[in-house]
Amino acid sequence: xxxxxxxxxxxxxxxxxxxxxxxxxxxxxxxxxxxxxxxxxxxxxxxxxxxxxxxxxxxxxxxxxxxxxxxxxxxxxxxxxxxxxxxxxxxxxxxxxxxxxxxxxxxxxxxxxxxxxxxxxxxxxxxxxxxxxxxxxxxxxxxxxxxxxxxxxxxxxxxxxxxxxxxxxxxxxxxxxxxxxxxxxxxxxxxxxxxxxxxxxxxxxxxxxxxxxxxxxxxxxxxxxxxxxxxxxxxxxxxxxxxxxxxxxxxxxxxxxxxxxxxxxxxxxxxxxxxxxxxxxxxxxxxxxxxxxxxxxxxxxxxxxxxxxxxxxxxxxxxxxxxxxxxxxxxxxxxxxxxxxxxxxxxxxxxxxxx
Amino acid sequence: xxxxxxxxxxxxxxxxxxxxxxxxxxxxxxxxxxxxxxxxxxxxxxxxxxxxxxxxxxxxxxxxxxxxxxxxxxxxxxxxxxxxxxxxxxxxxxxxxxxxxxxxxxxxxxxxxxxxxxxxxxxxxxxxxxxxxxxxxxxxxxxxxxxxxxxxxxxxxxxxxxxxxxxxxxxxxxxxxxxxxxxxxxxxxxxxxxxxxxxxxxxxxxxxxxxxxxxxxxxxxxxxxxxxxxxxxxxxxxxxxxxxxxxxxxxxxxxxxxxxxxxxxxxxxxxxxxxxxxxxxxxxxxxxxxxxxxxxxxxxxxxxxxxxxxxxxxxxxxxxxxxxxxxxxxxxxxxxxxxxxxxxxxxxxxxxxxx
Ligand SMILES: CC(C)[C@H](C(=O)O)[C@@H](O)C(=O)O
Ligand SMILES: CC(C)[C@H](C(=O)O)[C@@H](O)C(=O)O
Numbered sequence: 001x002x003x004x005x006x007x008x009x010x011x012x013x014x015x016x017x018x019x020x021x022x023x024x025x026x027x028x029x030x031x032x033x034x035x036x037x038x039x040x041x042x043x044x045x046x047x048x049x050x051x052x053x054x055x056x057x058x059x060x061x062x063x064x065x066x067x068x069x070x071x072x073x074x075x076x077x078x079x080x081x082x083x084x085x086x087x088x089x090x091x092x093x094x095x096x097x098x099x100x101x102x103x104x105x106x107x108x109x110x111x112x113x114x115x116x117x118x119x120x121x122x123x124x125x126x127x128x129x130x131x132x133x134x135x136x137x138x139x140x141x142x143x144x145x146x147x148x149x150x151x152x153x154x155x156x157x158x159x160x161x162x163x164x165x166x167x168x169x170x171x172x173x174x175x176x177x178x179x180x181x182x183x184x185x186x187x188x189x190x191x192x193x194x195x196x197x198x199x200x201x202x203x204x205x206x207x208x209x210x211x212x213x214x215x216x217x218x219x220x221x222x223x224x225x226x227x228x229x230x231x232x233x234x235x236x237x238x239x240x241x242x243x244x245x246x247x248x249x250x251x252x253x254x255x256x257x258x259x260x261x262x263x264x265x266x267x268x269x270x271x272x273x274x275x276x277x278x279x280x281x282x283x284x285x286x287x288x289x290x291x292x293x294x295x296x297x298x299x300x301x302x303x304x305x306x307x308x309x310x311x312x313x314x315x316x317x318x319x320x321x322x323x324x325x326x327x328x329x330x331x332x333x334x335x336x337x338x339x340x341x342x343x344x345x346x347x348x349x350x351x352x353x354x355x
Numbered sequence: 356x357x358x359x360x361x362x363x364x365x366x367x368x369x370x371x372x373x374x375x376x377x378x379x380x381x382x383x384x385x386x387x388x389x390x391x392x393x394x395x396x397x398x399x400x401x402x403x404x405x406x407x408x409x410x411x412x413x414x415x416x417x418x419x420x421x422x423x424x425x426x427x428x429x430x431x432x433x434x435x436x437x438x439x440x441x442x443x444x445x446x447x448x449x450x451x452x453x454x455x456x457x458x459x460x461x462x463x464x465x466x467x468x469x470x471x472x473x474x475x476x477x478x479x480x481x482x483x484x485x486x487x488x489x490x491x492x493x494x495x496x497x498x499x500x501x502x503x504x505x506x507x508x509x510x511x512x513x514x515x516x517x518x519x520x521x522x523x524x525x526x527x528x529x530x531x532x533x534x535x536x537x538x539x540x541x542x543x544x545x546x547x548x549x550x551x552x553x554x555x556x557x558x559x560x561x562x563x564x565x566x567x568x569x570x571x572x573x574x575x576x577x578x579x580x581x582x583x584x585x586x587x588x589x590x591x592x593x594x595x596x597x598x599x600x601x602x603x604x605x606x607x608x609x610x611x612x613x614x615x616x617x618x619x620x621x622x623x624x625x626x627x628x629x630x631x632x633x634x635x636x637x638x639x640x641x642x643x644x645x646x647x648x649x650x651x652x653x654x655x656x657x658x659x660x661x662x663x664x665x666x667x668x669x670x671x672x673x674x675x676x677x678x679x680x681x682x683x684x685x686x687x688x689x690x691x692x693x694x695x696x697x698x699x700x701x702x703x704x705x706x707x708x709x710x
Pocket of ligand 1: 192222601
């Protein structure tokens with residue numbers, strides 16, 4: 001039986017890189033004889049919002065829940081729809097309702113990609129950020145009082161649950177255990193955020209007892225961001241709350257120079273609901289419409305999706321193809337952001353051929 | 356009448372760098388004929404906690420409130436006192452009770468200090484982080500329910516007030532206005548943290564109307580940390596909430612290679628209560644007791660203190676002395692962290708002589 005994949009391109013460059021992501025997946029499916037069945041949806045974009053007054057149709061959950069995976073482009077177009085509406089109305093709904101409680105992002109120096117850090121070469125930096133993806137600082141609980149006056153007070157709650165914290169820690173510990181270095185770093189801020197963060201630390205300690213082989217350390221988020229820049233080679237698996245994971249999983253790819261090409265996976269590990277795969281970059285209004293967006297983030301996200309669907313060899317083939325094209329470094333093929341004169345399609349095609 | 360300064364060395368390397376900070380201030384005071392009157396306090400350290408069961412005496416507020424400034428070393432010794440106790444019991448009390456609502460930190464490439472970023476030279480990076488220092492994510496409001504069970508829920512509130520947000524923004528806008536580039540960047544996360552952060556954005560927009568000459572932009576905290584690494588030259592004055600400011604003011608100095616030597620000021624701009632000046636580095640248990648801690652953060656904090664007390668020329672003289680000693684780069688003088696074979700005292704003395 002074919003695996004069913006829902007395709008949502010979203011906004012801006014999402015609509016430009018998605019065809020290249022699909023092109024590579026098609027070629028890979030042929031080569032590895034995978035049965036993938038793609039179905040495209042228009043909702044989950046600001047265009048849809050402008051004509052329907054909402055980001056998703058009322059029955060989106062029913063429409064999507066039977067799919068094996070969601071392949072997403074990018075959402076957001078702040079000139080017409082405020083980000084907190086577009087994001088809370090789409091991406092953040094998927095993450096919550098499909099209980100995609102893991103957000104996983106690789107931070108890896110790639111051949112041919114310049115790192116902003118001095119003296120680092122491929123192999124030096126290669127770690128994962130595991131982010132809690134459903135609770136914590138991203139709550140919708142809170143409000144205002146004395147609105148519009150000098151006494152105005154605004155409150156928003158950070159909410160952690162034992163279930164929520166333990167399951168992301170478990171995933172991160174198992175990932176660390178499966179890797180050669182078996183190292184796990186926890187992001188905290190228990191010296192300042194004095195209720196939720198000491199609790200996070202406690203659960204890390206409790207969980208660590210189940211994984212005696214894993215070497216655990218923790219840093220406060222302020223110095224941890226500093227260490228991403230100063231000592232990126234220290235890290236193997238880094239686990240953080242929703243907000244801390246969000247920050248670290250942009251900063252990490254920035255340190256490897258891959259922020260424009262990094263992939264991410266929003267995973268429901270039990271598979272009760274579809275997981276979602278999307279590039280880290282957003283809709284990039286500044287370059288949208290020019291056809292020069294780098295499609296690697298979308299393509300690499302496709303590789304993470306195949307891995308999640310059980311096709312490890314096919315996933316590896318895509319990552320190798322990306323690395324080969326970057327290593328070759330043909331300027332006619334590469335997009336401008338990585339020093340080429342090519343465009344979204346030339347780069348997407350080159351990776352497709354390589355597969 | 357002399358200006359009265361309360362001196363609290365605190366823990367670990369705090370006790371080692373403080374004498375050098377005072378040595379430089381003494382020399383500067385002599386040279387510029389300043390009347391500074393120093394008084395040392397033992398409280399505000401973990402040693403004090405171990406013998407008294409609290410970080411501060413009950414009358415600390417009365418004892419300190421009449422001083423013109425507090426000169427602080429570093430606090431924290433997690434092996435004996437958990438950080439959230441030592442910090443909430445001292446530093447965070449000072450910030451709150453003395454209403455030091457501005458935390459100000461320079462991020463500046465210094466001569467002779469290696470930046471971890473490729474291809475950056477002194478002059479390329481020179482900005483300030485202005486952090487809200489009394490409210491926001493650092494609240495003590497919240498708690499647990501269903502404690503110890505699978506249903507455990509932990510809640511902590513982020514609390515912003517119009518007063519609190521507006522006054523830090525005002526300070527940041529005025530600072531930006533006073534600088535040649537007149538640029539202000541706001542740290543937000545209104546696409547994910549959907550109650551407090553959209554409010555922050557609103558207040559930035561409202562305040563901006565009063566400063567038409569200031570060029571304002573904003574970034575979500577995740578991509579902002581990435582841009583600190585990728586484009587540190589973009590920034591002039593960066594303003595953020597308590598947590599975001601905390602993160603950015605460690606990351607910024609990390610990008611300039613100055614995290615071990617950066618200063619910080621906790622300011623009450625109205626001067627109703629004393630402001631507090633401390634190095635960014637902590638008590639550094641790993642190198643404490645070895646006499647090799649770099650005293651520049653403490654000395655540079657002394658310069659910020661003199662500036663705050665109205666002695667601009669004396670403050671400039673200290674910063675120039677630091678730069679001169681770093682530029683000279685005599686390995687016999689410099690501490691190991693910046694490539695020397697000297698120690699805390701050799702470096703402190705060299706800067707003193709330079710003044
Ligand atoms: C020690 C800690 C509570 C403190 C903070 O987070 O405010 C420190 O990181 C700082 O920036 O001064
Ligand atoms: C767009 C935004 C709401 C989102 C997040 O903060 O989760 C993004 O930054 C991400 O990391 O996927």
